[in-house]
Amino acid sequence: MTNGDPSTDDDRQTGLVTYSRTLLAPAELARRDRAYAALTEAVRELCDAQLRTEVDLEEVGAVAAEVRAVTARLLTSARERSFGIELGHDGGAREHGNAVLGLRNPFACAVGARAMFWDDRGARATLELGALYEGPPGCVHGGVLALVFDQLFTEAAAAVGQVGMTAELTVAYRRPIPLGTVTVDAWLEVVDGRKRRMHATCHDGDGNLTAEAEALLVLPRWLEGSDAIWPKRPPVDALDGDVSLDPSVT
Ligand SMILES: CCCCCCCC/C=C\CCCCCCCC(=O)SCCNC(=O)CCNC(=O)[C@H](O)C(C)(C)COP(=O)(O)OP(=O)(O)OC[C@H]1O[C@@H](n2cnc3c(N)ncnc32)[C@H](O)[C@@H]1OP(=O)(O)O
Numbered sequence: 231m232t233n234g235d236p237s238t239d240d241d242r243q244t245g246l247v248t249y250s251r252t253l254l255a256p257a258e259l260a261r262r263d264r265a266y267a268a269l270t271e272a273v274r275e276l277c278d279a280q281l282r283t284e285v286d287l288e289e290v291g292a293v294a295a296e297v298r299a300v301t302a303r304l305l306t307s308a309r310e311r312s313f314g315i316e317l318g319h320d321g322g323a324r325e326h327g328n329a330v331l332g333l334r335n336p337f338a339c340a341v342g343a344r345a346m347f348w349d350d351r352g353a354r355a356t357l358e359l360g361a362l363y364e365g366p367p368g369c370v371h372g373g374v375l376a377l378v379f380d381q382l383f384t385e386a387a388a389a390v391g392q393v394g395m396t397a398e399l400t401v402a403y404r405r406p407i408p409l410g411t412v413t414v415d416a417w418l419e420v421v422d423g424r425k426r427r428m429h430a431t432c433h434d435g436d437g438n439l440t441a442e443a444e445a446l447l448v449l450p451r452w453l454e455g456s457d458a459i460w461p462k463r464p465p466v467d468a469l470d471g472d473v474s475l476d477p478s479v480t
Contacts, residue, residue, distance in 0.1 A: 245452030322462035348389035352417030394447030
């Protein structure tokens, strides 16, 4: 079925989720991913530069006009709907619009292979939260951290085969989190029927515990017994260095 995007077809429906299927050959899809990832990175750099620039106002006006012209070029061919879920050749779901880790989302803060990964205990995110994510002066916005927790809970649940949607999310902010590196770990604590109780911690770049979170994920009735397809993350041992997910190790 056509969906208005010449590179994909709608493939199938699982409950509320529509999967589209790429019509491109693997090499072409990889080439597109590299090109879009480069564009996303360029726009992310633009956002950071726009936030911090001190150039004179005439230059600000000139740049605004140039950016609008660039936007118009991108919109000469654009899908009308959000990215959604596309099936890749490896059988995994490509969630390139995702607000935390989408390859094509410049707002996403989990950038690169080491930013978010799974092992058999749960999931870890190591993120650079800079000026774009400010809440209290010089510190990470509490809502941004809640967003990261929300995504990481889904990742941790998927890592152990217990997916669910967030029904409740509670964050205890224990100390301000300086902008910069943060490490977030999430893991499954209890499964009770369709309910999964999750826990997570956040540490700042100096290893201080800055926040903890709890969540209740519920496997939706419409997802029970379905063959929903989830994203695949690179195996932890494919990454270099010490990346143990033991929650007691910071
Ligand atoms: C994630 C799954 C999606 C599948 C997609 C497949 C493709 C995957 C590809 C890429 C995935 C990337 C995904 C990233 C996502 C990031 C994380 C988010 O942003 S999640 C969005 C925010 N959350 C919502 O929008 C939920 C909205 N709420 C609902 O949809 C329903 O309320 C739901 C599913 C939570 C429960 O609905 P019911 O009809 O299935 O289940 P009932 O029968 O009502 O409840 C079951 C049990 O759970 C308890 N429960 C339900 N909601 C509760 C709540 N809010 N508080 C406490 N208990 C609750 C109930 O009391 C019941 O418990 P008793 O069995 O009786 O003991």
